[in-house]
Structure formats: structure tokens, C-alpha cells
Amino acid sequence: MNIVILTVGSLKEKWEKAAFDEYTKRISGYSAVNSVEIQETRLSDHPSEKEIANALDAEGKAILSRIPKNAAVIALCIEGKKLSSEKFAKCISDHCLNGKSTICFIIGSSFGLSDNVKNSADLKLSMSDMTFPHRLARIMAAEQIYRALSILNNSRYHK
Numbered sequence: 016m017n018i019v020i021l022t023v024g025s026l027k028e029k030w031e032k033a034a035f036d037e038y039t040k041r042i043s044g045y046s047a048v049n050s051v052e053i054q055e056t057r058l059s060d061h062p063s064e065k066e067i068a069n070a071l072d073a074e075g076k077a078i079l080s081r082i083p084k085n086a087a088v089i090a091l092c093i094e095g096k097k098l099s100s101e102k103f104a105k106c107i108s109d110h111c112l113n114g115k116s117t118i119c120f121i122i123g124s125s126f127g128l129s130d131n132v133k134n135s136a137d138l139k140l141s142m143s144d145m146t147f148p149h150r151l152a153r154i155m156a157a158e159q160i161y162r163a164l165s166i167l168n169n170s171r172y173h174k
Contacts, residue, residue, distance in 0.1 A: 075131045089106075
């Protein structure tokens with residue numbers, strides 16, 4: 016199995032990078048993992064709805080061009096489905112059983128993802144009803160991917 020974590024924007028703080036790197040290192044014990052960053056579109060201090068829509072469209076095109084061929088695509092978005100860690104693990108397992116050797120997780124910018132990206136996803140996934148900074152969501156997603164792989168491999172990490 017191959018895991019791709021495709022994100023808009025980069026991690027800026029040292030602690031963010033350290034946390035994300037720790038979880039990707041742990042994931043690599045179960046699966047190949049690749050982190051791909053798409054440049055976030057710069058917006059004015061008080062962007063209009065049109066400016067935001069244009070930025071999401073540009074970011075969406077860049078995201079869609081970087082999704083590996085034949086990958087299962089999971090878009091993290093607020094309107095997505097909420098799953099327990101166990102159900103999330105089963106979802107990953109099901110994608111593998113259905114012949115998808117690559118799972119691509121997509122995390123958008125602070126304004127989210129374009130409709131084109133969300134509509135191309137095999138699953139829209141929400142981590143919570145709460146709002147998180149997208150850089151923290153990236154770390155949380157990596158932890159949950161690691162937890163899911165731990166569950167599937169009967170590791171002691173998930174209690």
C-alpha cells in the first residue's frame with residue numbers, strides 16, 4: 016500500500032514539522048508514504064467571495080494534477096462523513112481490497128477545497144464538527160492514518 020498526503024500550503028513551525036514527520040515515520044513502518052505540498056494561493060487581507068473561489072479553483076487544478084493515477088481519493092472537508100478510528104481503518108482496508116494500492120488524502124487551504132476536488136473524491140471525510148487550522152489537521156490526519164494502520168496490523172498503539 017502507498018499513502019499520499021496531498022496538502023495545500025506548508026508547515027511553518029518547527030513543532031508542526033516535527034509532529035508530522037514523527038507520524039509519517041511511523042506510517043512508513045506499515046506503508047510507503049509520500050507528502051506532497053501544493054502552493055497556497057496568496058489572497059488579500061479581506062478577500063471577496065470571488066477571490067476565494069478563484070483561489071480554490073486554481074488550487075483545485077493543481078491538486079487534481081498531482082493525484083496519482085488509480086488512487087483511492089479521500090478529501091478531508093467539513094461536510095464529509097465522520098468515522099470512528101475503527102471504521103476509518105476498515106475504509107482503508109476496503110480500498111486496498113478493492114484493488115487500490117494507493118490512497119491519496121487531500122487537505123485544502125484554510126478556505127477548504129474546490130468543488131471539483133471534493134467531487135472527484137471516493138470519500139469525503141470530516142474529522143470533527145470543530146474547526147481546526149489546516150496545518151494542525153494535517154498532523155491529525157497523519158496520526159489517524161497511523162492509528163488506522165496500527166489497528167489493521169493489531170498493534171498495541173490503538174487501545
